[in-house]
Amino acid sequence: MSRETSVLYDAPGPRAKRRTIILSVVIGLAAVALLYQFVYKPLDAKGQFSMVKWGPLIDPDNEYFDGVWDRLWVGAKATMQAAALAIVFSALVGLVLGVIRILLRAVSTRRYATLPPAVAYGLRGLTWVLNALTRVCVEFFRGIPVVITIFFAWQLLGGTFLPVVVGLVIYNGIVIAEIVRSGMEGVAKGQREAAESLGLSSLQTTRLILLPQAIRTMLPALISQIVVVLKDTALGGIIVAGYEELIATSRQVSQLLPQLAFDQELYNPLQFFTIVCLMFLVVNYALSKLAQYLERRLSTKADAKPVKVTSAAGTGV
Amino acid sequence: MNVLWEQFPVFRDGFLLTFQLSFLSAIGALLVGTLVAVLRISPVPPLRWLGTSYVNLFRNIPLTAVFVFVVVGLPLLGSSADFLKIPGLDQIFTRLGIDLPYFRFSIIALSLYTAAFVCEALRSGINAVPSGQAEAARSIGLTFTQNLRFIVLPQAWRAAIVPLGSVIIAMIKNSAIAGFMGLYGDLSSRGQELVSAGVNGVTYPLIPVFIAISLGFLIMTVPLGLLLDRIEKNRMVKAR
16 A cells, blocks of 8 residues: 555655644544534434334344344345355356357467368358357447346346346356456467467367466456455345345335334334445455455466456456 | 337437436546545545545445435435536436436436446556656655646546546446436336336337347447457557
């Protein structure tokens, strides 16, 4: 942190240090005052900090505590299951698709001079068509929102769990395929040339030489993609009726509580979402840190630069 | 594919609204994101912490949650985001001025969420500026703000344009969530309407609607993506 930004300003001297401390205190106080005035007071006036609203979530003695956390646990499990399945299948789809695209590119330069001309042209045409087809599929599904994919997967397939996983796999599989592809393209050119001059086939070159080296550099990008998948399961919650992940469960239970208790005071969506966001934050922050750590470790080795996916996908948004 | 011709006005209006939403949110995200980026690299530690926690917070929670917080939370704070009814601007983007607040809420949610990623893109741009530039600026006596304004940021913008572009593309796609969070009339809510509720009692088959809605997004995302690829390639040739 300090290493990369300190070039922007001089190391503070005693006067600058004093000024920084004074400034910090002033800014801190101002921030607290602003938060108090514009966030705490209006929320408090509406009773958003009362134990009536928070109790079911944080007070183990509360009569609703166990029920609420049972439901939240169900939601958390649904989120994790969908995310785990989606990431595993995305990785598989991504690996296969990425390798196919690399192979197609390697094959596309071939002229098949030993075969009769008709067969040779046929094979070249076939590679061209497959190349175009995969390219179009990738651009299509990468360019449309996951929400739309999930929504139409749901309308088409029905069910609750399946459409979410399918939607996530279609999008993230393609993103991972791009990560795999740029990872393998990032491997030093001499590696491929050496493998080919040893007489390895395209598939062998990819499987034995390129992929093992690329996996290492792809790891940070792959872990960041887990964060994206985890976040995107929440989309399933708002679209697919009946898929009860964390966000959907919170919505449901916060609407149910006041009806159970015959008390409108118990309506507490903000409190629920705060807790749910904290859960997401803890898990995703840990994963992001892991990705950063791996990236730093890998970048110390001169030959292995982590994959930078600069195109539409893979920014973690 | 009949639905595309029969219901063309529906898709056109949906596209225009999604476009407006994306455009305004992109401006909002760029403004907030630049501010957060400046905070993140400022010499005053609390400001730096503020910027870092903003990024860590918004990067790690789902956009859906941000939407829910804005849509549920702002009314609780007694606001329907009227500060976005900017005179003049609401003449061009008529949805800004209406009483129903969901368009404004969507802009706020999208801007806040995307700002975290804009900040990271800018920071990667700032890191790409050779440190000699900033050091030279310091050695001729420029202050931190002068350094940023005259030396670092103008160069960082150029290095950040490709990552920024990908963030904006992702944001355009994310804007589809708005249609499921109360906003009426954008591409995703229109698609939902056409296949489930129907227009004038007529529902349409899934696949054509899906393709038509997808086209609406692809019109925005694919050219932008191609442009970015081109810029990137040009850079690589120049760097060589």
